[in-house]
Amino acid sequence: xWIAIGSLTVMGLVxxxxxxxxxxxxxxEENPLEEELKSMLxxxxxxxxxxxxxxxxxxxxxxxxAAVTLCAPGGKVLIESxxxxxGVKADLSEHEEKVPEYAFIHEDLCIGCTRCIRExxxxxxxxxxxxxxxxxxxxxxxxxKCVPVCPTDAIVMIPYKVTLRNWHWPKPEIExxxxxxxxxxAH
Amino acid sequence: MxxxxxxxxxxxxxxxxxxxxxAIVAMPMPATLxxxxxxxxxxxxxxxxxxxxxxxxGQMIARNQGTVSASQHAPTSGRIKAVTEVAAPHPSGxxxxxxxxxxxxxxxxxxxxxxxADPFTADMHTINDRVAQxxxxxxGGAAFPSAIKLxxxxxxxxxxxxxxxxxxxxxxxxxxxxxxEYPDEIIDGARIMAHALGTPRIVIxxxxxxxxxIGIMTKAASAFPEIRVVGVPVQYPMGxxxxxxQAITGRETPARKLTADLGVVVHNVSTTRAVHHAVRFGRPLxxxxxxxxxxxxREPNNVLTPIGTLVSDLVEFCGGFAVRPESVVxxxxxxxxxxxxxxxxxxxxxxxxxxLTAEEINDSQTSSCIRxxxxxxxxxxxxxxIDMASFIRKDKLDGAAKLGVMDCFSCGSCxxxxxSHIPLVHYFNYAKGALNDLERERSKGDRVKIxxxxxxxxxxxxxxxxxxxxxxxxxxxxxxxxxxxxxAKPAPTTEEKANA
Numbered sequence: 103x104w105i106a107i108g109s110l111t112v113m114g115l116v117x118x119x120x121x122x123x124x125x126x127x128x129x130x131e132e133n134p135l136e137e138e139l140k141s142m143l144x145x146x147x148x149x150x151x152x153x154x155x156x157x158x159x160x161x162x163x164x165x166x167x168a169a170v171t172l173c174a175p176g177g178k179v180l181i182e183s184x185x186x187x188x189g190v191k192a193d194l195s196e197h198e199e200k201v202p203e204y205a206f207i208h209e210d211l212c213i214g215c216t217r218c219i220r221e222x223x224x225x226x227x228x229x230x231x232x233x234x235x236x237x238x239x240x241x242x243x244x245x246x247k248c249v250p251v252c253p254t255d256a257i258v259m260i261p262y263k264v265t266l267r268n269w270h271w272p273k274p275e276i277e278x279x280x281x282x283x284x285x286x287x288a289h
Numbered sequence: 290m291x292x293x294x295x296x297x298x299x300x301x302x303x304x305x306x307x308x309x310x311x312a313i314v315a316m317p318m319p320a321t322l323x324x325x326x327x328x329x330x331x332x333x334x335x336x337x338x339x340x341x342x343x344x345x346x347g348q349m350i351a352r353n354q355g356t357v358s359a360s361q362h363a364p365t366s367g368r369i370k371a372v373t374e375v376a377a378p379h380p381s382g383x384x385x386x387x388x389x390x391x392x393x394x395x396x397x398x399x400x401x402x403x404x405x406a407d408p409f410t411a412d413m414h415t416i417n418d419r420v421a422q423x424x425x426x427x428x429g430g431a432a433f434p435s436a437i438k439l440x441x442x443x444x445x446x447x448x449x450x451x452x453x454x455x456x457x458x459x460x461x462x463x464x465x466x467x468x469x470e471y472p473d474e475i476i477d478g479a480r481i482m483a484h485a486l487g488t489p490r491i492v493i494x495x496x497x498x499x500x501x502x503i504g505i506m507t508k509a510a511s512a513f514p515e516i517r518v519v520g521v522p523v524q525y526p527m528g529x530x531x532x533x534x535q536a537i538t539g540r541e542t543p544a545r546k547l548t549a550d551l552g553v554v555v556h557n558v559s560t561t562r563a564v565h566h567a568v569r570f571g572r573p574l575x576x577x578x579x580x581x582x583x584x585x586x587r588e589p590n591n592v593l594t595p596i597g598t599l600v601s602d603l604v605e606f607c608g609g610f611a612v613r614p615e616s617v618v619x620x621x622x623x624x625x626x627x628x629x630x631x632x633x634x635x636x637x638x639x640x641x642x643x644x645l646t647a648e649e650i651n652d653s654q655t656s657s658c659i660r661x662x663x664x665x666x667x668x669x670x671x672x673x674x675i676d677m678a679s680f681i682r683k684d685k686l687d688g689a690a691k692l693g694v695m696d697c698f699s700c701g702s703c704x705x706x707x708x709s710h711i712p713l714v715h716y717f718n719y720a721k722g723a724l725n726d727l728e729r730e731r732s733k734g735d736r737v738k739i740x741x742x743x744x745x746x747x748x749x750x751x752x753x754x755x756x757x758x759x760x761x762x763x764x765x766x767x768x769x770x771x772x773x774x775x776x777a778k779p780a781p782t783t784e785e786k787a788n789a
Contacts (some may be wrong), residue, residue: 145738191685243737270722274715276655
């Protein structure tokens, strides 16, 4: 009987110990928040935030290491939604709302080196070795990563033009006869 | 016929008497016409002419392209002076591609397509093709290509063709005059359209403040038992498609659905007349009746205006300005849009040109909301304008969207009724545009995401393939080879292949 008790105790201790060690060393670090943040980011891996890609930025955000204001393509809307998600206050004073842009290749300057093609994360550049390249505007998300790699400075970023199709009325600016501030002071 | 009430609405001062008793007058052909490639909802038309070409009246000068589009025709004979960018009749004043036509003064018709001998035995496609070929768009103001609306009969079971003669906007009387002067043309056009759509019934709805038009149309329709002429209550915005359908059938069109889903197709009375001209005579839409009115106009009138006439020429024809106008509006005073310049053309959707004085506009300073709730009472869509405006003022567009700002059709009743002069409808116009922008950005973002993901997959697969071939080539070599292969740039070759 003692042998049975002894062996079971030893087995229990060894196996329990193994499980404990495994839980510590083999744990998969998974942060559900990280996944959620990643899905909010544009996902174009442009790297303008300073991280390698969107998932790395999402990881840094989840750990609270990065500011919510770094994603340029996301704009103000993304900053606000990230801030809301993380429960922090976004400092929009430094933020300059970027007008949407697209890249344009001056075709007479292009030497067909394909460097920009390698850089483009959304396959928006058409071209081949020693042949002129061009940008497919519909696929370009305006990250600007192709601009610095061009050896002939043939790529420029162009802001989208306001046309009859995308024009809309601006927000009305009203000067109220009694602004809220005055009302507050009066009380 | 039993009528049903519509929600909200207002009773502005109609001021229609300035032009309602004057017969339509034709304007002499201006020396130069400016025909924009886009005068309609959808894609701009494709130019068929070049500088220096000689064209004749009614000749197609730009062809419809894509599913939703409309063609353009020369409003007179002459020479194409240029195809260039000209300011659009739009509040932004932005330019758009326009065909500039110099009249030769002869006004010679081109060889027009043969009239359809008996439209009531003709196939629906014959009629629809003719309507499409004639460049007809909705002439009530929205300018939706009519041929597409005529195709609805193929997809849906339709009950009623509803002719919109409500003309609920103040000042405007062009539809009223057209109904009084050309009732038979409207009735004939309507019967042709009903035949193409397969609707057994035609209802012509006219606001009760146009008793002469109701009388004349009733008389003209008396020979046709399938046509009913109905006087609808005078209540702005009765002429809104959805509200008119509700008044006639008692059924509300669900948000983001069409009235055709209820079995009703609505067309403006002037559109019907254009269909009559196209089918019976092969004549395309090259002119329309425009109400020129407002306190600043010397001789208000209803003018038969060639498409492409400059607003300044039209105003000149009506005696010019008696006083300096505070604003010149394209359309009615409620839903019309201010024009930044008079050097813009009259287009197919231009129902009125109003030169309004400062008193007529009554632009007062905005003060705080006094929570009277009038805007909520008058909103014909059952929305809560003041709550939506508060959200928008604080840039919380999502909040406004939840309250249904996208269902607002900018009738302007809330702004009209507001005692504090809060520019409510301006907020909604802004919010609708900004929300559409966001939606466009979002859909582009989603598209780009797919590109990025597929590229990542492709690069990984290419690296994998390279590793495999390297491993196969040098089976005995050391372990470093696969690692090197992965690090070596796989991109150039794959990219070249992909892009070649």
